[in-house]
Amino acid sequence: MIEIDHLSHVYKGGIKALDDLSFSVEEGEILGLLGPNGAGKSTCVKMITGAIRPSCGSVRVSGYEVFRNLRKVRHIIGVMPQETALYQDLTAQETLEYHADIYGVPREVRDDRIAEMLKLAGLSLRKDDLVKTYSGGMKRRLALVRALLHDSKLLILDEMSLGIDVQSRNLIWQQVKMLKKEGKTIIFCTNYMDEADELADRLVIIDRGRLVAEGSPQSLKKTHVGNFIIELEFRGLTDEQDQSWISEQIGLEVELASENEDPGIQTARIQSEDGYNDLPQVIRILSNLGITVRQASMRSPSLGDVFLTITGSKLRD
Amino acid sequence: MVLRQLAAIIRKDLRIARRDPRFIAPSLIVPFILLSVYLVLWSSVGGGESFVCGLVVEDQTSFGEEMAKIIETMKSSTNHTWFSVTRYGLDEAEQLFLQGDLIAYIIIPDGFGANISNNQDATVLMRINNANDDIVKNYVHRIEAAVLLYNQGARSPDFNQSEAKVSLEEYHTLDITPGNVEYAGAVTIILSLITCSLAGQVMNTSSEFESKAIEDTLNSPISRWVLVVGLTLSAIPRSVLVLVIVFPIVSLIVGISPVGNPILLVLVVLLSVLALTPLGHFIGVLTREREKALLVSVLLAVIGFLAGGGLAPVSLLPLLFRVVALLIPISHVIILWTRLFFYDTMSGLLLSIFALLATWVLFTLAAVYVTNKEVEG
Numbered sequence A: 001m002i003e004i005d006h007l008s009h010v011y012k013g014g015i016k017a018l019d020d021l022s023f024s025v026e027e028g029e030i031l032g033l034l035g036p037n038g039a040g041k042s043t044c045v046k047m048i049t050g051a052i053r054p055s056c057g058s059v060r061v062s063g064y065e066v067f068r069n070l071r072k073v074r075h076i077i078g079v080m081p082q083e084t085a086l087y088q089d090l091t092a093q094e095t096l097e098y099h100a101d102i103y104g105v106p107r108e109v110r111d112d113r114i115a116e117m118l119k120l121a122g123l124s125l126r127k128d129d130l131v132k133t134y135s136g137g138m139k140r141r142l143a144l145v146r147a148l149l150h151d152s153k154l155l156i157l158d159e160m161s162l163g164i165d166v167q168s169r170n171l172i173w174q175q176v177k178m179l180k181k182e183g184k185t186i187i188f189c190t191n192y193m194d195e196a197d198e199l200a201d202r203l204v205i206i207d208r209g210r211l212v213a214e215g216s217p218q219s220l221k222k223t224h225v226g227n228f229i230i231e232l233e234f235r236g237l238t239d240e241q242d243q244s245w246i247s248e249q250i251g252l253e254v255e256l257a258s259e260n261e262d263p264g265i266q267t268a269r270i271q272s273e274d275g276y277n278d279l280p281q282v283i284r285i286l287s288n289l290g291i292t293v294r295q296a297s298m299r300s301p302s303l304g305d306v307f308l309t310i311t312g313s314k315l316r317d
Numbered sequence B: 001m002v003l004r005q006l007a008a009i010i011r012k013d014l015r016i017a018r019r020d021p022r023f024i025a026p027s028l029i030v031p032f033i034l035l036s037v038y039l040v041l042w043s044s045v046g047g048g049e050s051f052v053c054g055l056v057v058e059d060q061t062s063f064g065e066e067m068a069k070i071i072e073t074m075k076s077s078t079n080h081t082w083f084s085v086t087r088y089g090l091d092e093a094e095q096l097f098l099q100g101d102l103i104a105y106i107i108i109p110d111g112f113g114a115n116i117s118n119n120q121d122a123t124v125l126m127r128i129n130n131a132n133d134d135i136v137k138n139y140v141h142r143i144e145a146a147v148l149l150y151n152q153g154a155r156s157p158d159f160n161q162s163e164a165k166v167s168l169e170e171y172h173t174l175d176i177t178p179g180n181v182e183y184a185g186a187v188t189i190i191l192s193l194i195t196c197s198l199a200g201q202v203m204n205t206s207s208e209f210e211s212k213a214i215e216d217t218l219n220s221p222i223s224r225w226v227l228v229v230g231l232t233l234s235a236i237p238r239s240v241l242v243l244v245i246v247f248p249i250v251s252l253i254v255g256i257s258p259v260g261n262p263i264l265l266v267l268v269v270l271l272s273v274l275a276l277t278p279l280g281h282f283i284g285v286l287t288r289e290r291e292k293a294l295l296v297s298v299l300l301a302v303i304g305f306l307a308g309g310g311l312a313p314v315s316l317l318p319l320l321f322r323v324v325a326l327l328i329p330i331s332h333v334i335i336l337w338t339r340l341f342f343y344d345t346m347s348g349l350l351l352s353i354f355a356l357l358a359t360w361v362l363f364t365l366a367a368v369y370v371t372n373k374e375v376e377g
């Protein structure tokens, strides 16, 4: 459905937003683009819709080279942009009418389709109010159904749940899952790992314009992190007892961080294949070394751990 | 399909204009500021019946009285505003002159008639406060003309020159000469239209970019041609609305009404909107921020107004200025409008009509090009 080939982009002013990015999306797949703010996700999807011309590389949608077939490609894409780009002085009804007319939704079905979309967005009762009177979540929902209105094969959702309430977010997530059942191809950008985890069949993780990992959420966690993450808080470490020393003592890879207000307290993060055996063992070894463990926990790895492992920095920074 | 898209764009633009009528503000403010500046300038610096020239007739003979009559009743053959003449005694005139209440006064001295009877040189005296070139010319020309007429044997009140050795016949290229205030009034009316279609569209386009609302249109398969033509068409009712507000107000203030064919005037209005709106969109795509756009467009309207014959008809400017002015589309809008406002003729207007048509085509092309290029740089 989409082939992205060695895509690079430098904005005017010299910011390199994308750096030799290549990936593809299959028909009927939900692909998540995951990465921190400024990673280049929006830039990437704007090239798929033909809004920005890449500095080099090519994008093909349904076999069409995007920049040679803009009209054709724009017909088969529905976009929900990152900014809630709505006309503030139109009503929801008028917003959708305008969209239907410029996309050429057949007249016979137009009004039914609009009514259906308004219902989907939960805006039927407010359809004649101006968009500027809506909450952030309502605007987002309207932007989503606007992208769905002309029933395109490919949907692009840029930060669908940016800055909205939990109800709106759940509603949008539900709809995305429904759309998958209908066989749509969807690309979404996000920096929320729970969103990526919940919705994506496959993820492309981007950092500073580069692809750093690719795969289903499960396989990414498995290959890059392991089965468990053990987190510990303790005190009593001397200056010489650094990360490598403690890793050696325990026999597992340990990452140390001192992010507590109390400088004496340190946090350790340990990747483990066999958490049920490793956790008591680690605590025992540490107490034998005279280190007091204040708190210990074990959990399944998240996509945030994947990102941290690969790039060494946190996703939400 | 194209018609449906066009209709959608126009409907959307007009709905937004109706709900957010702020677009009217600059179109009302800018022209009226210029008009009031002009009125104040004109009534305090030069011209108009409000300026009184004193006349002191010391000579008691019929020759003196005849000369005085000529000065008092002489009319301009164009209807340019002229000063009025009032008689004073010598001391009074001198005092008013010193106080600044009289800009000039004329003395027909004792012995004027006697000199003429004796075939000696007779003299009329004039004192002028020559602070302003225009005024000096105005006064001096009148008194010069009066002396000339007198010498030629013209007799008040018909100034019959049949006895004269030299006579003058004038041909005017235009039927009437609009007064300065009338001209400024007509220009104010068209300037509101210019501001609305040019500055208004710059604002519209840039705020659609700033709010990103335009993205839905740009992501759609709509042709950029349809987009530009659509927004040009929707500027027509907006601009006409502004005209409907400004026209009667200015007509009342200045006391003017158009002479030309109303249908032609309407065509000029349409042509102007068609030419200026794509130009506005073009500028809006380049500026992209409302604040910047507002500044640029008001500046443009004012510069265009000055360079485009807003204060003086283009045909009266020095050659270099005239050439520059004719390169600005606004000039042609003003030329066409003022011509049809004051005269019922289309002669000599072909160049301006052609210039506006060319502007329309050229900037529609340019607007399509920049809209097409990329959404972001």
Ligand SMILES: Nc1ncnc2c1ncn2[C@@H]1O[C@H](COP(=O)(O)OP(=O)(O)O)[C@@H](O)[C@H]1O
Pocket: A011, A012, A013, A015, A016, A017, A035, A036, A037, A038, A039, A040, A041, A042, A043, A044, A189, B376, B377
């Ligand atoms: N129009 C633009 N001009 C210049 N730089 C830009 C522009 N848009 C985005 N950038 C820069 O490109 C990088 C990637 O941005 P973006 O694609 O929006 O990231 P993301 O969507 O992942 O948060 C950022 O450093 C951003 O500042």
Ligand SMILES: [Mg+2]
Pocket: A041, A042, A043, A082, A158, A159, A189
């Ligand atoms: Mg983004």
